Amino acid sequence: xxxxxxxxxxxxxxxxxxxxxxxxxxxxxxxxxxxxxxxxxxxxxxxxxxxxxxxxxxxxxxxxxxxxxxxxxxxxxxxxxxxxxxxxxxxxxxxxxxxxxxxxxxxxxxxxxxxxxxxxxxxxxxxxxxxxxxxxxxxxxxxxxxxxxxxxxxxxxxxxxxxxxxxxxxxxxxxxxxxxxxxxxxxxxxxxxxxxxxxxxxxxxxxxxxxxxxxxxxxxxxxxxxxxxxxxxxxxxxxxxxxxxxxxxxxxxxxxxxxxxxxxxxxxxxxxxxxxxxxxxxxxxxxxxxxxxxxxxxxxxxxxxxxxxxxxxxxxxxxxxxxxxxxxxxxxxxxxxxxxxxxxxxxxxxxxxxxxxxxxxxxxxxxxxxxxxxxxxxxxxxxxxxxxxxxxxxxxxxxxxxxxxxxxxxxxxxxxxxxxxxxxxxxxxxxxxxxxxxxxxxxxxxxxxxxxxxxxxxxxxxxxxxxxxxxxxxxxxxxxxxxxxxxxxxxxxxxxxxxxxxxx
Amino acid sequence: xxxxxxxxxxxxxxxxxxxxxxxxxxxxxxxxxxxxxxxxxxxxxxxxxxxxxxxxxxxxxxxxxxxxxxxxxxxxxxxxxxxxxxxxxxxxxxxxxxxxxxxxxxxxxxxxxxxxxxxxxxxxxxxxxx
Numbered sequence: 105x106x107x108x109x110x111x112x113x114x115x116x117x118x119x120x121x122x123x124x125x126x127x128x129x130x131x132x133x134x135x136x137x138x139x140x141x142x143x144x145x146x147x148x149x150x151x152x153x154x155x156x157x158x159x160x161x162x163x164x165x166x167x168x169x170x171x172x173x174x175x176x177x178x179x180x181x182x183x184x185x186x187x188x189x190x191x192x193x194x195x196x197x198x199x200x201x202x203x204x205x206x207x208x209x210x211x212x213x214x215x216x217x218x219x220x221x222x223x224x225x226x227x228x229x230x231x232x233x234x235x236x237x238x239x240x241x242x243x244x245x246x247x248x249x250x251x252x253x254x255x256x257x258x259x260x261x262x263x264x265x266x267x268x269x270x271x272x273x274x275x276x277x278x279x280x281x282x283x284x285x286x287x288x289x290x291x292x293x294x295x296x297x298x299x300x301x302x303x304x305x306x307x308x309x310x311x312x313x314x315x316x317x318x319x320x321x322x323x324x325x326x327x328x329x330x331x332x333x334x335x336x337x338x339x340x341x342x343x344x345x346x347x348x349x350x351x352x353x354x355x356x357x358x359x360x361x362x363x364x365x366x367x368x369x370x371x372x373x374x375x376x377x378x379x380x381x382x383x384x385x386x387x388x389x390x391x392x393x394x395x396x397x398x399x400x401x402x403x404x405x406x407x408x409x410x411x412x413x414x415x416x417x418x419x420x421x422x423x424x425x426x427x428x429x430x431x432x433x434x435x436x437x438x439x440x441x442x443x444x445x446x447x448x449x450x451x452x453x454x455x456x457x458x459x460x461x462x463x464x465x466x467x468x469x470x471x472x473x474x475x476x477x478x479x480x481x482x483x484x485x486x487x488x489x490x491x492x493x494x495x496x497x498x499x500x501x502x503x504x505x506x507x508x509x510x511x512x513x514x515x516x517x518x519x520x521x522x523x524x525x526x527x528x529x530x531x532x533x534x535x536x537x538x539x540x541x542x543x544x545x546x547x548x549x550x551x552x553x554x555x556x557x558x559x560x561x562x563x564x565x566x567x568x569x570x571x572x573x574x575x576x577x578x579x580x581x582x583x584x585x586x587x588x589x590x591x592x593x594x595x596x597x598x599x600x601x602x603x604x605x606x607x608x
Numbered sequence: 609x610x611x612x613x614x615x616x617x618x619x620x621x622x623x624x625x626x627x628x629x630x631x632x633x634x635x636x637x638x639x640x641x642x643x644x645x646x647x648x649x650x651x652x653x654x655x656x657x658x659x660x661x662x663x664x665x666x667x668x669x670x671x672x673x674x675x676x677x678x679x680x681x682x683x684x685x686x687x688x689x690x691x692x693x694x695x696x697x698x699x700x701x702x703x704x705x706x707x708x709x710x711x712x713x714x715x716x717x718x719x720x721x722x723x724x725x726x727x728x729x730x731x732x733x734x735x736x737x738x
Contacts, residue, residue: 155688157728282692283726290695357688359728367728369688422694422703434695436728438688440708 153373153445156437160260175237176229199368211366213358254348260330264302268293273402278363296442297416301374312463318373321352334473391417486561498549528552686731
């Protein structure tokens with residue numbers, strides 16, 4: 105038996121209405137039952153699907169010319185700014201752009217959803233005026249049908265897989281991975297696992313430029329690799345396009361990640377033609393085989409530490425173990441709707457609505473994403489900290505603390521134990537309070553703050569500024585990994601650096 | 609069944625809950641309590657058959673009692689069954705059914721409101737006691 109099937113044969117079967125189509129969720133079972141060769145003979149097309157938050161989404165819009173005509177330089181849709189630097193009456197609206205009047209409760213994603221839902225959207229445009237385009241201002245209300253084109257072009261969709269998120273710190277973090285509860289209180293994840301398009305073709309054998317897809321309910325197309333495409337490490341992405349006029353609100357939902365911002369939930373599915381045994385093998389992938397790291401978002405750095413590796417099967421089970429504790433998991437993407445995408449695509453292919461194509465241009469399956477090259481040196485704590493250390497020990501009398509504050513001309517004293525380790529901090533305010541309201545407090549240890557927020561010499565100044573603001577403190581002891589105090593960083597040090605930007 | 613009990617500061621000094629337990633013999637579980645200088649708001653859980661008895665007793669002690677039949681409400685048009693609420697909830701109100709549809713056991717809800725903040729689709733809301 106020939107272990108290759110031409111795309112022409114598959115398309116002939118689709119046109120005749122007798123192509124055999126299964127979803128990527130059903131395929132592992134088919135392969136387990138019939139074997140690879142049996143599955144090859146049985147299945148013509150495997151449909152995939154994913155439905156989740158894809159921030160890198162947007163659309164090119166053409167509004168037509170007004171009379172008198174305008175060359176729009178600033179474009180707002182329901183008060184959400186669109187990029188107007190593309191010709192006179194074209195604009196690109198990005199999903200994450202926030203409203204100038206409503207903040208993160210309404211953004212570009214909502215404008216896109218409102219258009220697809222058939223709602224009216226207000227267009228406001230400004231221009232300096234030219235000889236050929238004299239008009240300087242314009243306001244009108246439009247529905248999707250009024251636009252000449254509304255072409256969705258998403259720079260980065262359908263991530264192959266995505267690392268799960270958790271939080272080691274003592275406060276709730278509001279991130280693009282949703283709400284992360286303190287002390288490893290929960291884990292969030294994203295992606296459809298077994299149904300994920302690229303996870304079913306990680307070598308980009310049949311996924312490539314020109315391949316027809318399902319995008320938010322419309323028949324669309326893969327343009328090529330997506331931005332930040334990094335398939336060499338299992339994080340491939342796709343750039344995709346489709347006509348918004350054919351989209352359905354069911355597969356296009358604006359959302360707001362609380363405390364983070366606006367994003368777009370979107371359904372993407374790729375039908376994979378079973379042209380050879382390679383496609384059979386790659387589509388036999390199961391949730392158990394697709395592994396990701398659990399990342400600690402409590403570390404405010406690009407290279408956040410991985411706590412452990414898990415599979416999508418582990419994540420979908422509802423809980424996983426982190427450091428001996430059972431932690432609940434939450435999906436941010438919808439598996440139910442991912443399945444809906446794969447099933448809808450299956451109907452399209454079975455009914456002959458969509459025939460398939462092989463890539464007209466291959467996507468690189470080995471590429472790796474690079475971090476940003478930064479040419480300006482970012483200031484760190486060690487560049488601005490005060491290296492004079494003013495300290496007391498916890499058994500000292502309050503009077504001794506007062507003397508040292510005066511001597512050091514400072515407002516903060518670190519409290520050290522006999523080994524020189526940091527055990528607390530006291531401020532002029534603590535001392536004033538103890539004197540104004542005399543009570544039992546006699547020693548430094550009676551009034552010191554023991555839960556000290558610290559920094560380290562390598563910390564980025566922007567992170568320190570967030571710490572000062574969040575904990576409402578005015579100074580942070582700078583410590584080494586052994587809790588030995590190296591200096592002090594105050595809001596005043598930061599203020600000098602930023603010309604007062606951080607001082608409220 | 610969840611009851612939301614509110615009382616003024618004056619009544620706040622009275623042991624309303626203790627009195628209600630003592631006089632009705634019904635075991636009341638306190639889910640949440642918020643009491644400040646102006647008054648108090650306490651969420652209690654009582655067996656369904658004793659709901660009326662407890663409400664009337666607390667009412668006679670000067671508290672206002674409202675039955676919360678749907679402490680958290682889901683807008684099915686907005687919900688996409690993502691499950692962002694599942695791990696946020698301290699009481700396991702939310703689960704997936706066999707079809708990856710979001711299922712809710714609202715009787716477990718203690719009105720902490722975390723799911724309402726965490727929902728990316730603004731699909732959850734708290735019932736305003738009417």
